[in-house]
Amino acid sequence: MLEPVPNRRLLIVDPCDDCHRLLPGLRSVGWDVHSCTLATALEYPCDVGLLRLQASHLQHPDAVKDLISRSGTEWIAVLSPQELRTQNVGDFVCEWFFDFHTLPFDVSRVQVTLGRAFGMARLRGKGTVHVDEPEHELLGESRPIRELRKLLSKLAPTESPVLIRGESGTGKELVARTLHRQSQRNEKPFVAINCGAIPEHLIQSELFGHEKGAFTGAHQRKVGRIEAANGGTLFLDEIGDLPLELQANLLRFLQEKHIERVGGSQPIAVDVRVLAATHVDLESAITTGRFREDLYYRLNVLQVVTAPLRDRHGDLSMLASHFSRFYSLETGRRPRTFSEDALMAMGKHDWPGNVRELANRVRRGLVLAEGRQIEAQDLGLQGQISEAAPMGTLEDYKHRAERQALCDVLNRHSDNLSIAAKVLGVSRPTFYRLLHKHQIR
Known part of the structure; x- marks a missing residue:
């Protein structure tokens, strides 16, 4: 005996009289139908949505965009012939809705459209990653990312310094934030500083702070980043770019657990856990005299290596879909899936910029895509020739x-x-x- 097909959930938002007259016929063919206002629509999970699009929605479209983006399913617009002639309504409907119907309804056509929308919604839902908990920010199920999450769960509870190594764009700061969040210091500050992004003459003041009058322009006392992280975690990104003089000062702090502000004479006790990251070969930098060996051993007590995207097999489409959803509201466009050609092009690309490059290409693809899917050329990948x-x-x-x-x-x-x-x-x-x-x- 065949099991009954489960009801397909249909949500009708801001329904009109014509919408209500559809209900008996839809329920007879297996739709479980509910109706609500736009303001409460996200409280009702559904497989397909039907929205009676009105002039007020078109004047203030952000609420409609938010509903469609956050519901994770396909929506069908319902318009009167008058609203269909409203300026720019065609572009808005084509961008955000699976299909549309004009009043009065052609019931048989509505049922066909709902069935197609239900099928497309199920396809869109495959592989969807909902990131509700911060612990799941390190997305992926490849071996490197699973091993990374396991390693971080072991290192996070300790107080030892951690050196995070990996290519640019592989998520070293995300690893540092995960270590802080899973540590006993998680309710205290997480302070990050990019050692390569601050002018050399300002790094001392940025790290250690200064007293009023310590130098020209020091009009008041300033608390440095190390002191600001007291009780929490200090993340030193691109530690290999830190000037040698500052390396000596940092080493002294790591040994003595106190600092002195520029222009000050009183030692200030500071309790922080230090995490450092680099994409350069510190061993070579030690050999050429650009990095202190004693500081290296102070920082490299525990070590984490982030894998490049090209080695994270199976994570590519999952991450691309995540960024499509993440950037959709920023770009004012609905999340898009990727065509077969786009998936093939992404699979062949070497991703020298790693996850950061993928995020930027998907962001670009959302802006440039003209159809319902992101194509290879939208990502800037079409026509790339791989080396033999x-x-x-x-x-x-x-x-x-x-x-x-x-x-x-x-x-x-x-x-x-x-x-x-x-x-x-x-x-x-x-x-x-x-x-x-x-x-x-």
């Missing part, structure tokens, strides 16, 4: 091809590994064995 792989034995070619096939299928189906295995024509156990063989997950 180095020559090797036939076994080398087989190995590279096998690994590339796994990476490609994960870029498209990371949310459903059974489908990924089916696409490759292998069993699920074989698929897992191949992932383990290539150390992908």
Whole structure:
């Protein structure tokens, strides 16, 4: 005996009399229908939404945009013939709605449109990541990101300094914030300073503060970043760019646990946990005399390495979808999915700028996209020519091809590994064995 198909939830917002007359027919074909006002619409979960779009909505569209963006489903607009002639209504409807209907309703067409919208909503929902808790900011299910989250949970409760290493754009500050948030200092300040972004003559004052009259322009006492972090966490980003003189002062602070403001003579006790990050090779900097070896060993008590995006197989589409939702309100456009060509182009791109580059390209794609999906050219990736792989034995070619096939299928189906295995024509156990063989997950 077949199980009954569960009801599909339809929410009608600001319904009119014509909308109410639809209800019996919709319920008879399996729709579970509720109605509400725009102000309360987010309180009602739904599979598809129907909004009676009125002049007031068009005059103040932000509430409609917020509803559509936050509901995570497809919406259909209902307009009268008069409202359809309103200036710019066509652009607004095409941008934010799956489809529209004019009054009076063609009931059979409405039912077809609702069915298509329901199917599209389910497709859009696959792989969706809802980031409700701050602990889940390190998104991804690839092996490197899972191992990173596990490592941070071990390091966070300690008081030891941590050196965070990795390429630019791999989320080193996010790692530092996660360590602070999961530590016992989480209710105290988290103070970040980019050692490479502050003019050299100001770094001493920024880090240690100064007394009134300490130098020309010091009109009042200033508390430095180290002192401001008292009781909490101090994050020194791009520590490799810190001038040698300041490296000596920082080392003295780490040893003695107190500072002196510029122009002051009284030691000030400061209790902070120091996290530092760098994308440069500090060992080479020590060899060339640009970084103090004793400071290196003070900072490098515990170490975290952030993986480049090109090694996070299966996380690419998940992160791209996250940024599409995240930047949609900023750009004034609804979240968009990615075409097959865009997914292929992203999979072939080497991502030298890592997650930061992905975020910026998706942001650009949201602005430039003209259709319902972001295309490769919207991301600035179309026409890129990848370098030829180095020559090797036939076994080398087989190995590279096998690994590339796994990476490609994960870029498209990371949310459903059974489908990924089916696409490759292998069993699920074989698929897992191949992932383990290539150390992908």
